[in-house]
Amino acid sequence: GESVGLHLPTLSVQEGDNSIINCAYSNSASDYFIWYKQESGKGPQFIIDIRSNMDKRQGQRVTVLLNKTVKHLSLQIAATQPGDSAVYFCAENISGAQKLVFGQGTRLTINP
Amino acid sequence: NAGVTQTPKFRVLKTGQSMTLLCAQDMNHEYMYWYRQDPGMGLRLIHYSVGEGTTAKGEVPDGYNVSRLKKQNFLLGLESAAPSQTSVYFCASSYSMWAGWNNEQFFGPGTRLTVL
Numbered sequence: 001g002e003s004v005g006l007h008l009p010t011l012s013v014q015e016g017d018n019s020i021i022n023c024a025y026s027n028s029a030s031d032y033f034i035w036y037k038q039e040s041g042k043g044p045q046f047i048i049d050i051r052s053n054m055d056k057r058q059g060q061r062v063t064v065l066l067n068k069t070v071k072h073l074s075l076q077i078a079a080t081q082p083g084d085s086a087v088y089f090c091a092e093n094i095s096g097a098q099k100l101v102f103g104q105g106t107r108l109t110i111n112p
Numbered sequence: 113n114a115g116v117t118q119t120p121k122f123r124v125l126k127t128g129q130s131m132t133l134l135c136a137q138d139m140n141h142e143y144m145y146w147y148r149q150d151p152g153m154g155l156r157l158i159h160y161s162v163g164e165g166t167t168a169k170g171e172v173p174d175g176y177n178v179s180r181l182k183k184q185n186f187l188l189g190l191e192s193a194a195p196s197q198t199s200v201y202f203c204a205s206s207y208s209m210w211a212g213w214n215n216e217q218f219f220g221p222g223t224r225l226t227v228l
Contacts, residue, residue: 043202043219089154099171102154
């Protein structure tokens with residue numbers, strides 16, 4: 001069935017280190033993927049997106065990698081800062097299904 | 113611009129009571145969505161709208177109704193609240209449908225609803 005999940009529910013990193021948050025998806029018809037950041041008490045905020053015809057896309061301090069062979073998506077945050085503390089979740093757009101499927105999320109904690 | 117706003121922020125209902133959640137956006141977006149977020153689960157789509165006067169069912173529509181009388185507003189109604197509807201509700205809007213290149217869904221701050 002269709003599912004978007006995360007390998008780890010929590011991740012703690014030292015301030016200044018790089019963070020990698022992973023996401024697995026199961027639907028081979030998914031053609032577009034998004035990463036969201038959700039801070040406590042707030043709504044999700046778009047971070048970066050990637051299409052299925054790409055394997056990498058970079059933003060400011062963030063990089064998304066897509067491996068369609070193993071249906072895996074990752075979000076890399078460079079030089080993690082205290083403001084990066086949040087829940088991060090991925091979403092996939094299933095082509096033709098007209099819906100986004102959201103993952104449960106990974107809580108990222110930054111240690112000083 | 114305020115973006116997407118939601119009222120109220122918090123609400124406690126008794127089983128069987130009714131209420132309406134209001135979502136407003138000032139970005140002139142055609143598409144609006146209502147999601148619920150529950151612990152351990154991803155956001156799930158309740159209903160959505162592709163334009164003023166139109167609505168459609170999402171993944172979990174039972175127990176909810178919606179209306180889009182004005183382009184900027186999307187209302188979510190609970191006619192007879194049940195404890196299973198305890199959740200955080202998010203409204204979102206976007207310029208075009210679903211996900212597309214740089215077609216970001218903008219989310220509101222959420223409404224935390226508890227049904228006793």
